[in-house]
Amino acid sequence: MTDNTLIKVENLTIEYPMADGEVFRAIDNFSMYVNRGQIVGVVGESGAGKSTIGKATLGLLDENAIIDTGSVFLEETMVSHLEEHHYAQVRGNRVGYIYQNPMTALNPVLTIGEQIVEAIEANTDLRGSDARNYAIDLLTQAEVPLPEERLDKYPHQLSGGLCQRIVFAIAISAKPDLIIADEPTTALDVTVQKAVLDTLVRLTRQENIAIILITHDMGVVAEMCDHVYVLRHGKLVESGPTEEVLQRPTQSYSRELMAAIPRIDHKIERFAVPGGLGQAGDRERAIAYLMDRKSDAGVEGQPLLQVRNLSKTFQTKATALKSASSFKAVSDVSFDVFPGETLGIVGESGSGKSTIGRMILGLHQPDEGHEIIYRGRNIADLTSRQDKLEHRKSLQCIFQDPYSSLNPRMTAGENITYPLTAHGLLDRSAARQLAGDLMELVGLPRASARKMPHAFSGGERQRIGIARALSFRPDFIFCDEPTSALDVTVQAQLLNLMKDLQDQLGLTLLFVSHDLAVVRQMCDRVMVMKAGEVVEAGPCDKVLVTPDAPYTQGLLDAMPKFSFAAAQ
Amino acid sequence: MSTETTTVDAGTLADRKSEEPTFTEKFWKIFRGHPGALAGLVGIFIFLLLAIFAPLLAPQNPYDQMRLDILDGLLPPGSRLGDGTLSLLGTDALGRDILSAVLFGLRISMVVALVAVIIGSAIGIFMGLLAAMKGGWVETVVMRLVDLKMSFPGILLALMVLAVFGTGIDKVIIALIIGAWAAEARLVRGVAMSELKKEYIDSARLAGLSDTKIMWRYLFPNSISPVLVVLPMSISGAIGAEATLSFLGVGVPITEPSLGLLIANGNDYILSGKWWISIFPGLVLVTLVLCINVVADRLRDHSNPYLRGKD
Numbered sequence: 001m002t003d004n005t006l007i008k009v010e011n012l013t014i015e016y017p018m019a020d021g022e023v024f025r026a027i028d029n030f031s032m033y034v035n036r037g038q039i040v041g042v043v044g045e046s047g048a049g050k051s052t053i054g055k056a057t058l059g060l061l062d063e064n065a066i067i068d069t070g071s072v073f074l075e076e077t078m079v080s081h082l083e084e085h086h087y088a089q090v091r092g093n094r095v096g097y098i099y100q101n102p103m104t105a106l107n108p109v110l111t112i113g114e115q116i117v118e119a120i121e122a123n124t125d126l127r128g129s130d131a132r133n134y135a136i137d138l139l140t141q142a143e144v145p146l147p148e149e150r151l152d153k154y155p156h157q158l159s160g161g162l163c164q165r166i167v168f169a170i171a172i173s174a175k176p177d178l179i180i181a182d183e184p185t186t187a188l189d190v191t192v193q194k195a196v197l198d199t200l201v202r203l204t205r206q207e208n209i210a211i212i213l214i215t216h217d218m219g220v221v222a223e224m225c226d227h228v229y230v231l232r233h234g235k236l237v238e239s240g241p242t243e244e245v246l247q248r249p250t251q252s253y254s255r256e257l258m259a260a261i262p263r264i265d266h267k268i269e270r271f272a273v274p275g276g277l278g279q280a281g282d283r284e285r286a287i288a289y290l291m292d293r294k295s296d297a298g299v300e301g302q303p304l305l306q307v308r309n310l311s312k313t314f315q316t317k318a319t320a321l322k323s324a325s326s327f328k329a330v331s332d333v334s335f336d337v338f339p340g341e342t343l344g345i346v347g348e349s350g351s352g353k354s355t356i357g358r359m360i361l362g363l364h365q366p367d368e369g370h371e372i373i374y375r376g377r378n379i380a381d382l383t384s385r386q387d388k389l390e391h392r393k394s395l396q397c398i399f400q401d402p403y404s405s406l407n408p409r410m411t412a413g414e415n416i417t418y419p420l421t422a423h424g425l426l427d428r429s430a431a432r433q434l435a436g437d438l439m440e441l442v443g444l445p446r447a448s449a450r451k452m453p454h455a456f457s458g459g460e461r462q463r464i465g466i467a468r469a470l471s472f473r474p475d476f477i478f479c480d481e482p483t484s485a486l487d488v489t490v491q492a493q494l495l496n497l498m499k500d501l502q503d504q505l506g507l508t509l510l511f512v513s514h515d516l517a518v519v520r521q522m523c524d525r526v527m528v529m530k531a532g533e534v535v536e537a538g539p540c541d542k543v544l545v546t547p548d549a550p551y552t553q554g555l556l557d558a559m560p561k562f563s564f565a566a567a568q
Numbered sequence: 569m570s571t572e573t574t575t576v577d578a579g580t581l582a583d584r585k586s587e588e589p590t591f592t593e594k595f596w597k598i599f600r601g602h603p604g605a606l607a608g609l610v611g612i613f614i615f616l617l618l619a620i621f622a623p624l625l626a627p628q629n630p631y632d633q634m635r636l637d638i639l640d641g642l643l644p645p646g647s648r649l650g651d652g653t654l655s656l657l658g659t660d661a662l663g664r665d666i667l668s669a670v671l672f673g674l675r676i677s678m679v680v681a682l683v684a685v686i687i688g689s690a691i692g693i694f695m696g697l698l699a700a701m702k703g704g705w706v707e708t709v710v711m712r713l714v715d716l717k718m719s720f721p722g723i724l725l726a727l728m729v730l731a732v733f734g735t736g737i738d739k740v741i742i743a744l745i746i747g748a749w750a751a752e753a754r755l756v757r758g759v760a761m762s763e764l765k766k767e768y769i770d771s772a773r774l775a776g777l778s779d780t781k782i783m784w785r786y787l788f789p790n791s792i793s794p795v796l797v798v799l800p801m802s803i804s805g806a807i808g809a810e811a812t813l814s815f816l817g818v819g820v821p822i823t824e825p826s827l828g829l830l831i832a833n834g835n836d837y838i839l840s841g842k843w844w845i846s847i848f849p850g851l852v853l854v855t856l857v858l859c860i861n862v863v864a865d866r867l868r869d870h871s872n873p874y875l876r877g878k879d
Contacts, residue, residue: 392776405767409789419775
């Protein structure tokens with residue numbers, strides 16, 4: 001290593017004692033070198049130990065963490081083993097830290113100005129109006145519009161992207177040698193992400209600040225990093241210059257990781273990752289059960305679902321302090337969904353995409369003047385209990401958050417079949433058998449139907465959620481960002497599973513996502529939404545390749561590119 | 569903003585410990601390293617045994633008028649009664665053995681408090697769930713009733729109830745129930761309202777399940793843990809409230825003396841040197857409430873995830 005080395009992590013092993021007396025090894029014999037001014041990516045899935053490395057550098061490890069072997073050097077200082085009071089010299093001053101969620105990283109009861117000035121006074125000699133002027137200067141550098149006005153605002157008055165820029169300004173205020181950015185854009189929309197990352201790169205290049213960028217997003221790594229370290233279960237899988245690792249991954253795990261990334265530039269049949277439909281023998285029985293639908297899936301060429309003039313206004317009631325206000329989440333949306341196809345709805349957060357699905361399912365009441373026609377019948381005309389139940393069963397949902405979408409006090413099997421037994425459609429032994437069959441169909445062991453939800457990982461819970469949606473033999477499934485909370489390889493497995501199920505069962509899907517690449521891989525047609533309105537609609541191959549609307553073009557431009565990444 | 573939930577896909581299903589921890593395991597997790605709470609638990613257990621086996625343990629049956637002898641009245645601790653039995657804690661003015669009276673009094677105090685809290689909590693849980701689930705006027709009515717109840721000092725409300733219904737064990741229980749349900753209802757409603765926003769409730773609605781089924785199979789089991797945590801605290805509160813009412817002479821009848829009534833009995837004598845009549849029931853009352861409270865404290869700390877890592 002040259003004299004240029006800023007951070008030297010050598011043979012670092014960090015362990016956590018666990019309640020049952022065993023030891024969890026979060027980082028296992030990991031070494032890393034960061035040069036001055038270099039941007040180094042640490043990439044891996046959740047639980048890989050990425051954040052632990054960043055925390056070790058600043059002495060921010062949990063109290064019960066044990067550094068078993070190895071050390072972290074910041075030039076000549078061994079920062080992994082400092083006395084607590086010496087960290088003040090390091091934190092903020094020499095190493096800045098950027099957190100995942102800017103809204104929680106800033107103190108909600110202090111103004112932006114107070115927080116920046118506090119950081120400036122702690123780490124520099126500037127005081128009073130000098131500090132304030134420097135704060136304005138920093139905000140200008142971080143491309144915060146109207147910096148002087150923003151100083152007197154509170155964090156909740158600003159958007160997430162602006163807050164993250166303010167966190168940047170605080171991080172660079174002491175002109176540190178290194179910034180550790182822990183998933184800095186995961187909480188932000190894709191268009192904001194792009195701009196925020198550009199700012200971060202410019203700021204650090206200008207001051208010759210090195211960055212350790214901790215992320216799960218290969219796209220961000222490809223855009224930003226000079227060098228990348230791929231981590232799995234605390235161990236180094238592969239490292240090297242970004243281009244080399246992403247183009248010619250030598251390890252099977254890195255190859256799998258690359259293959260799992262949904263691509264925006266072309267559509268593939270399946271992701272090249274293991275997993276998919278369950279392979280066990282009872283899968284046939286589950287499919288036979290699911291194919292035995294009373295109604296046929298709809299007539300070819302006739303829309304299964306027609307939505308006309310759908311709007312939703314959320315009203316807030318007047319209180320003593322605030323007058324009533326209303327917010328139009330969806331305005332005047334019309335579209336058709338044909339049997340067996342997948343219609344994607346894509347847009348940034350707050351664009352109203354989930355609200356559309358929830359109105360179709362009947363979880364939200366739309367404004368007056370709309371029509372939702374399902375299989376030729378206006379759902380407002382369904383009055384009898386029987387009709388309503390049949391309709392309910394035919395439209396199901398796969399939810400966004402696998403951690404709140406299962407009843408924690410029911411076993412996986414009960415979660416899947418309780419509604420059926422409650423309606424008297426199945427007796428208990430038939431329900432048990434069906435739960436087992438469906439678990440196998442979605443690739444989970446039959447016996448695990450007896451376990452409680454907390455015993456499953458996020459991806460596994462999402463599979464249970466799919467099994468539950470299927471248990472009613474639906475024709476139409478609304479997928480509400482079903483993979484946004486999951487790691488990229490788990491996402492790829494789940495998307496494969498959904499494609500397989502759709503092929504086997506002829507399901508019609510309405511697929512909501514903020515991720516254009518996922519939509520490209522899953523959907524036949526797509527609607528692009530912005531602020532409750534449809535910006536553009538059409539086949540994916542058209543809209544996501546040569547869009548007409550500038551907004552769609554902007555979304556596409558903001559996507560991280562893999563121009564040099566290997567084709568699969 | 570997209571969700572920040574992250575997943576840990578470590579190992580396959582088979583590798584992971586997936587069974588629910590057994591009761592013993594959970595128990596040890598809560599009480600290991602907390603000698604105070606453990607001692608409290610042992611104390612509660614001993615008091616329970618004393619109360620259950622009071623007729624076998626007590627040297628004298630304080631209800632049996634035939635056994636009482638006025639000549640044994642006001643004997644200091646350690647005296648022998650007329651029939652030769654040792655009176656470890658002395659006697660009261662009627663010649664009643666204080667130890668026996670305390671054992672039987674413990675029984676009454678604990679039964680009254682337990683019954684009142686269990687019924688009161690059940691009502692509170694139901695009302696809270698109903699308010700959260702139904703919303704609208706149901707919620708308004710329930711929550712205004714809660715506010716109404718909360719606006720009275722507890723003891724005043726109980727006195728009013730007893731003034732209307734008269735005295736007796738059943739009336740005291742009713743008074744305590746009326747005192748107990750409101751806090752529970754408010755607590756459960758809060759938890760239930762945040763649970764109602766979760767997606768598993770949406771899934772139940774999509775399945776066309778009735779409100780009743782959603783309430784009992786989905787909402788109820790996910791909303792009651794905080795109530796279970798405050799339950800011991802409610803019990804100790806009810807024991808204290810019952811003792812207060814009995815001390816004031818509006819609680820249990822004189823023929824079924826609870827701890828509070830025993831303390832009241834000795835009140836007239838405490839300044840004339842006959843301290844044992846009030847002090848011993850008082851000590852038992854304080855110790856019992858203390859034992860319950862340290863256990864309740866531990867349960868509350870354990871249920872708070874922010875404190876859990878630091879104990």
